[in-house]
Amino acid sequence: MTATADAPAATADDGTAPDDGTGGSEPGTETFYDRFPEAARIVRATFLGAFLAFAVGTTFGIIQTLHRTGIARPFSSVDYYTFLTAHGVFLVLSFTIFFLVGVFTWALVRSLDRPLVNTRFSWAWYGLMATGMTLTGLTILAGFTSAVDVSADVLFTFYAPLQAHPLFYGGLAVFLVGTWLAGLDWWRTFLAWRREHPDERIPLQAFMVLTTTIMWYVATSALAISVLFFLLPWSLGLIETVNPTLTRTLFWFFGHPVVYFWLMPAYLLWYTVLPSIAGGRLFSDPLARVVFVLFLLLSTPVGIHHQYLDPGIAEGFKFVAMTNTMFLLLPSLLTAFTVVASVEYGARVRGGTGLFGWLRTLPWRDPAFTGMMLAGLMFAAGGFSGMVNAGMNINYLIHNTIWVTGHFHLTVGTAVALTFMAATYWLWPQITNKPIYSRQIGLAQVVLWFAGMALMSNAMHAQGLLGVPRRTAEPTYSGFEYGSAFGGYGELNLQVAIGGTILFASAVLFLSNVVLTMGNSRTDGLAETLAEPISGSEDAPLVLDNIRLWGGIAVLLVLLAYALPIVAIVQRGGLFGPGGEAYPMVLDALAILAEQAPDVLVERMPDVLGGGWAGGWP
């Protein structure tokens, strides 16, 4: 079949793996490790990279929590922003993306039932990702010492006017290229499979990986431009100034779809693994494909919803972004329905009855199952705060408050992170042939994460409604008191701190369990199989598999949503901007206004004042 040594000789040449619609098969008693040992090693390496980032990131998480609530401040408030940058970058760029390239590699190879085309190429992208992220990470951590003149306290949203050392951007660029090559690797492997199987439907898991990869290419195009043409030359001193609104807009062009990049591997696991763990079957393969196509189409032309308070962008463009965002709710609602129905099927087959009684028959003692279900439940809660964020008017209520932080600890911090931890309990044995050290600890761990997050995130939401700002080392001000709703600021701080401590304990349990598992010896009999969907790919219209068509439409929608705003931003502020600092821009705008006729002044004054001062430079 291929030149690589991956597939065992006994099965390498048959090419007749039975096609269950979720993808290939794990015939008989073979684990992924048995069948594709080389790919399994890559997946294991990506997971270990992810866990390292998780360990450092969550440690910083508890430090921040205790600092901003005033409970313990062993470090200076200046260092707070170094911790915060590292927490953000390590968790949402490193942990999530390393884990997801592993999930995608596993899912693609498994569902195509075919090894990667060239394992050395796969190690090359892994090496680039690891090198790039190490550079970026060390540059951030160098901010703790004044011994070297290197720092990158720019937060994970690294747009101007905050500036980092060039190594920060350089490392990110290398990391990004690594992810692009990973996508190329999956596509090449898929095309090789296509030549071997010209008439077959794309297996579901492979379909999910391939559409998400295209979304990633679209999303990261703007980030590459921002880093290579503006931020990196600017921090190297090659150009004097940049246009901050432009770099912000390019960042958020990437910043929304990246949340779906984190989420799609979780969806993949919910759609294709969770039903099997529950003893059920995926309710509908076609519906799953529709969902992934919708995400490809709609993930990117919405990024401006992060900029509702940006003064440099016309309200009309923001309205377009809001409309697209509301459409984007649809695929997540479809997912809620499909996944729950698939699990319900499992419960009914296990003998569950009643309108809600079936819930009792589910395998709640299985940490993989319970973890993923709790993650999904948290996502539903995050859906509510997300709708508040997404509304142009109501966003003003919570913009840049700790509410937003509460929101994304439900989404990326739980729906994604907890799904990844839960999936580890199921996947790790498949990719290593080692049984999990303790499934009881695993179960306790996922429940603790849920409880800790319920406490911390809920209190963050409530504090946000009181107006408590995010990204603030000491969010108290002399001569000012927060309102007393929800128990008041002090009590909510206590909830944040207790929740954060429980979360940290959960993270420690997870990591210890993984380390102890690595000490186990390899055994047989760990192989798990995935069940076929109830309604299989034969029910899905062929056009769904036309990824080129969907990619084309996605690019078109992005052009429609972004061409005019970007032209307007460049026309107004210049490609390289009026300066790297925030407040002269407001002065400029005021100067322009002063020259205009009074009626224009009346029209635009509220925008400039409200946006410029209330919005600031988050």
Add this chain to the structure above:
Amino acid sequence: MGTTDGEQTAAGLLEDPKSFDPKGTLALILVYFCILVTMWVYIYFVEFLGNDLIVVG
């Protein structure tokens, strides 16, 4: 369909999976929907009735 009115039996579902009618799922989603609506109404009170006007400047 393949089952008696209402309850779907395990055996029936295994025999004819497509007869599965996800009623429990529908019920859960309706519960979620009710919670969402309640929260929205609640946020309305927070935004429009909970705060005084803020005058900048």
